[in-house]
Amino acid sequence: MEFLSFDVKNRTLALRKAEIPTPGPNEVRIRIAYAGVCGTDLHILEGSFPCKKEGFLTLGHEFAGTVDAVGSTVKNFKLGQKVAVDPNSACDKCTFCHEGSYQHCSSGGINNTIGIFRDGGFSTHAVVPESQVHLVPDDVDLQQAALVEPLSCLAHGWKRLNGVNVGSNVLVIGAGIIGLLWACMLHLHGLRKSVTISEPQEKRRKLVNNLDLDFLAESPERLKQTFDVVIDCSGSAAAVQAAIPLLGPGGRLCVFGVANPSAKFSIEPYEIYKKELTILGVNINPFSFPRGLGLLHAMADRYLNYDKLGIKVFSLSQYREALDSLKKGEISKAVFKL
Structure with a gap:
């Protein structure tokens, strides 16, 4: 072999x-x-x-x-x-x-x-x-x-988030493969014009448009609105830190991207208290592979x-x-x- x-x-x-x-x-x-x-x-x-x-x-x-x-x-x-x-x-x-x-x-x-x-x-x-x-x-x-393995990790993340309601304003950080798959899964679950993908590289922003999801691909410095859900797929501590002020009251931050173990960022605890923010991590795919296969079957031809x-x-x-x-x-x- x-x-x-x-x-x-x-x-x-x-x-x-x-x-x-x-x-x-x-x-x-x-x-x-x-x-x-x-x-x-x-x-x-x-x-x-x-x-x-x-x-x-x-x-x-x-x-x-x-x-x-x-x-x-x-x-x-x-x-x-x-x-x-x-x-x-x-x-x-x-x-x-x-x-x-x-x-x-x-x-x-x-x-x-x-x-x-x-x-x-x-x-x-x-x-x-x-x-x-x-x-x-x-x-x-x-x-x-x-x-299917990354899709099974997304299935675990979806469960950790307890789903995302249609109409929620969602920010996906990063248009690498994981960010693109998250965008596809959000579209599969019925979200449409309320999703924004933040990506600094123009060539990767174009990939979002190629998927024909009717989502907005934007450079990070142009983000102004607040979001109900932020899903970090970049693994960048700086990107996560910059996203926290963009969360609206009751907002949820999903840390999905794998950061360097030595990376750090700062956060103001008062903001968590005042807005009642939820910050959650997603670690691999525990018992999620069958659901990943379900996503694979549902997404294959379209996404x-x-x-x-x-x-x-x-x-x-x-x-x-x-x-x-x-x-x-x-x-x-x-x-x-x-």
Whole structure:
């Protein structure tokens, strides 16, 4: 098999080959079709996000493909089925896991993610536990199915927000892939002219118009009105700080983007008191993958067009070009076609 090997100590990537692994009794081997590059992958490569501490790692926690082999005790999957992988799992032992909040688990959740702490999808093949494999609807393309992991995180965010009422004034910060997917989900749920996407790069503001959502794409310095809901998809502490004064009374701030762990911003507690603001975070996708698949099915034909979303497909051998294009903001997302 062919895969991208990340040297954790030296933070370097190399394209390598190895024997195709054999699945264990409760594992499924997947012939990967598409694997998405997440902003978190960029943070890991630059050393600003925690991952496996030693040795080598195959990154990639957003991937879909077909079942290539199954272990002796696997009963729910057959060869050739289209599947996607939930990279996160619970330890099933701690209080958080038993309460359905494995995103806070000290040994599961984000601390044991496939593609961050275990070998992931930047490879032609991956072996994963059966419990983390999900069938993809027959009428959904595998290229679109590569987006189900971020969609499952959006599903968790939607639940944390307890939904957004039609007619609410909403600000989405950032027109990268996550901001664009949030815009699409808001449109799917019936919001129309009351949504604004804040983005400093003109080329990314144009992507919003390409999606034909009838939403306003605006540069941050031109934002004047107040909003009922602000969803940060930028991971920028400065952007979050600038958005707080834009919240109206009873406003809600959803911190969805992953910031550098050392980033800080200041806030006036009086504003929280006076306006009765709510500030909430969204951490991965606990038990949200089935809802992510539901969003995938509902959004596929209307919203998940790669060209309109600014997604570009690369081969594994083009990994340098893919990462460089993503870092420069020339594309909203890079996806490897295996």
